[in-house]
Amino acid sequence: MGKIRKTYDAAFKKKAVDLYLKDGMGYKTVAKELGIHHSMVRRWVEHFQGEGMAGLNEKRGKANGPGIGRPRTRPEDAEVKIKRLEAENALLKKLLKM
Numbered sequence: 354m355g356k357i358r359k360t361y362d363a364a365f366k367k368k369a370v371d372l373y374l375k376d377g378m379g380y381k382t383v384a385k386e387l388g389i390h391h392s393m394v395r396r397w398v399e400h401f402q403g404e405g406m407a408g409l410n411e412k413r414g415k416a417n418g419p420g421i422g423r424p425r426t427r428p429e430d431a432e433v434k435i436k437r438l439e440a441e442n443a444l445l446k447k448l449l450k451m
Contacts, residue, residue, distance in 0.1 A: 361389075366397045366409040373398050 365387075372383045373394060380398075384391035400408030429437075 360411055360413075363406065363409045363411075367401075367406070369394050370398050370401045370409070374401075 369383055369387055369389070372378050372386070373380065378386075380391040380394045383394045387394075397409060402408075
């Protein structure tokens with residue numbers, strides 16, 4: 354069985370970032386106070402400094418752009434399939450003549 358990952362909302366992450374940046378606490382001190390691992394605090398601070406509040410939003414499970422994610426499949430129409438196969442055969446015949 355895999356490890357169950359806990360997700361934190363942006364407000365909680367912002368609180369951790371503020372404790373580090375504004376209050377001058379260290380990563381380990383912030384982590385101990387909030388009951389999380391210090392590497393998470395470091396990662397959230399880096400994301401916040403690079404992207405602002407958008408860097409603290411959850412990104413897992415959100416595909417962006419074309420070609421990302423599982424391809425959608427639809428049954429191919431018979432006429433389209435015949436045309437595709439004829440074009441494929443013509444190409445193969447052309448390559449064999451060379």
